[in-house]
Amino acid sequence: MLAKTSPVPHPLRVLIIAEAANPEWVSVPLVGWSLARAIGRKADVHIVTQIRNRDAFLRAGLVEGRDFTAIDSETVARPLWTLGRLLRMGEGKGWTALQLINALSYPYFEYLIWKQFGPLLRQGKYDVVHRVTPLSPTISSPIARKCARIGVPFVVGPLNGGVPWPKGFDAERRREREWLSYLRVVYKLMPGRRGMLRHAAAILVGSHHTRSEIPSRFQDKTVYIPENAIDPDRFNARAAPVKDVLRACFIGRLVPYKGPDMLLEAALPLLQTGQLQLDLIGDGPLMESLQRFVADHGIESAVTFHGWMDHTKVQSVAAQSQILAFPSVREFGGGVVLEAMALGLVPLIVDYAGPGELVKPGTGFKVPIGPRDQIVAGFRDSLTELAARPEQLTRIGENARNRIEWFFTWDRKADQVLAVYDWVLGHRSDRPDPFAATENSRKDTG
Structure with missing residues (x-):
């Protein structure tokens, strides 16, 4: 159910859960950091992240307690991470095994979040809770049910991953130590997944494949927003024209x-x-x-x-x-x-x-x-x-x-997500389809 609330008399307050968020890393941690910070330029945001990211947040100029909270879940995360490294059988390999480990350790991280922020959520200190990372749709969020019970909209995503290995590339699959990918479909049976999807006010998906894996009864609250974007300040050079070669x-x-x-x-x-x-x-x-x-x-x-x-x-x-x-x-x-x-x-x-x-x-x-x-x-x-x-x-x-x-700066991405917040808060009646809307407003040329 979508929250039916009157317009808030204060700037939108968002509790962003980004277990992986780090401006000094790439891949998922950079996505978590970049999206959270972009939303923070347009709303009153507090980021909850894992303790390993604390120093990078401080180096980036954020103030602990005011801008972010670092959750120390190492009691569970550290030994499971050690196990995960063994299962991966090689640095940079076995990503499916790593997601299995994350699925086992992540609920404790959210348990600690609720222990600290549950009272504040009950008091109405935040209008929306948004789990940005993990991106993997195999990792459930127990907080979704708790937020639904107290009437705070819970948004999850952009979820992405699990694209099937194409036919003819089994050799590459084995060289990547992706043994567990043959059993990945089992994640749909894992406890908590359907509960998260049922209690979430909105499900953001980063790919059409991930959308296809969302059960049909939850499609009416699923919104397609590709996960990645770029920072124009980081990518401001221009490709060289062709010269001789x-x-x-x-x-x-x-x-x-x-x-x-x-x-x-x-x-x-x-x-x-x-x-x-x-x-x-x-x-x-x-x-x-x-x-x-x-x-x-x-x-x-x-x-x-x-x-x-x-x-x-x-x-x-x-x-x-x-x-x-x-x-x-x-x-x-x-x-x-x-x-x-x-x-x-x-x-x-x-x-x-x-x-x-x-x-x-x-x-x-x-x-x-x-x-x-x-x-x-x-x-x-x-x-x-x-x-x-x-x-x-x-x-x-x-x-x-x-x-x-037009479509893929982090500021554009934040606007797309804010439209979803407006919807789950009842400030607009139509489910946003921000990516399609922006694509229809401008046509690619060439």
Whole structure:
């Protein structure tokens, strides 16, 4: 049930739960931090996070007690995290195992939150409770039921994840130690999941796949808002125009499912003939084999390995390119695609999951998902076409930048979420569909 309240006589007060939120990290913690802070620029926000993020919050200038509260759940989290590292069987691998561990430890985190903030919520100190992170739909929130009982709307999301491994990539799946992903469907039976969905006033989903996994009886309170956005202050460079040679970059971990090896294979003819320069930004277990491939084919002068780079410095290299070539076959959110588009790079991606939803006609190029050989051929054809007609890249790159400015800055994201708050508080009767509304108001050109 949606809360039926009169307009509040004070600035909207939001208790944001962001167990993972950190301005100094990437991926989910950066999403948690960025969205919470963006909402905080438009409402009176207090962030509740895990103790491991406390020092980063303080370094960012937030005041403990006034702006945020750090919850020390290490009694349960630390030993389970140790177990999780063993189950993952490798740094950066076994993400499904990590989500299982989070699902076991997270309820204690919310127990401590309710112990501290439950009395304040009963007193009406907050108008909305919003769980931003964890993003995983496999992790339930016991607080949802408690908020419903006292009449405080509980918003969860953007939930995202669990995109199926595409057919033909079982070898990559095993190399990522994703043994538990074969059993992932069992999460729908986990205690607390349906309770969270039933008691939530609104469910934000970050992908169409995640929306498809929400039971039909909860679809009328489900809102699609992609999880990622960009900070214009962090991504303010502009892609270099094509000079003598087309330039492309790859940004990400050098792991099988992100496809840097497929990219090298696809680009090989262009690299050998000097029609393309390629920058590989990132590190990972494929580094040695990729370097060997480059040496074996005599293309050292056409490929540069930059290794791991600080997130704030990536744009200095990426902006030298005109194309982001990113053949990943399993991206939930695709934040790197948005970051590249913000620079005016033209994304060339696999039409699957997150990236496939972000790139629209006129703003980039998509290769259909399929077997490895089909993806390699598709990337090779696209790169060959772009090398032959590079003049189109300037216009398409500008379209990509415009799409980011219109839909995918954190301030835009905050406005989309605030529309949901208005709805659950009864200040508007229609369920917002903010992403569709903004897309219909402006058309991609090109």
